[in-house]
Amino acid sequence: MTLLTALVAGLLFGAGLLLSGMVNPAIVLGFLDVGGDWNPALVFTMAGAIAVLAPVSYLVRRGRITAAGPCAPAATPRRIDRALMIGAVIFGLGWGLSGICPGPGLMLLTTLGPAAFAFVAAMIVGMLGTNIVARVDGPDG
Numbered sequence: 670m671t672l673l674t675a676l677v678a679g680l681l682f683g684a685g686l687l688l689s690g691m692v693n694p695a696i697v698l699g700f701l702d703v704g705g706d707w708n709p710a711l712v713f714t715m716a717g718a719i720a721v722l723a724p725v726s727y728l729v730r731r732g733r734i735t736a737a738g739p740c741a742p743a744a745t746p747r748r749i750d751r752a753l754m755i756g757a758v759i760f761g762l763g764w765g766l767s768g769i770c771p772g773p774g775l776m777l778l779t780t781l782g783p784a785a786f787a788f789v790a791a792m793i794v795g796m797l798g799t800n801i802v803a804r805v806d807g808p809d810g
Contacts, residue, residue, distance in 0.1 A: 683776060689714035692776045694768030701765055752803075759795070 690696040690710060699708030747753075764770045769777065769788050777785035 682772065685714075685718070686773055686776055691770075692773040694773075696768075697764070697770075697773075698768035701768070756799070763791075 686692050691714065696708060696710060699706060700711040702708075760770075767788060771792055774785065774788045774792060778789060
């Protein structure tokens, strides 16, 4: 059941990325260009996602339902540390420069385009690099 739930969630997520245009870097860059030729289309995507997530999140936090059985534990708040800030800056720069974030980047692999492979390769190198740096610096950066 857990595998089926994950498969359905992944298919819905992928379909949402395709339908919203999030796999098209030009649309994403147009959304991020608030000082130029701004394209507000992704605001509606975000609003739709929040409208779906909000009631489900409320019910899960109240312990009434989950998709896969027992209620998932709530995330514990963490302090904002150096590692979080550096990661957020790197993610934001990468997204702003390329118009691609990890989910759409994986979807773009289906185009077999060199830019998609370069993005995913860079993403993998970044994830591996993060693990190496975390081992050297320790868990708190």
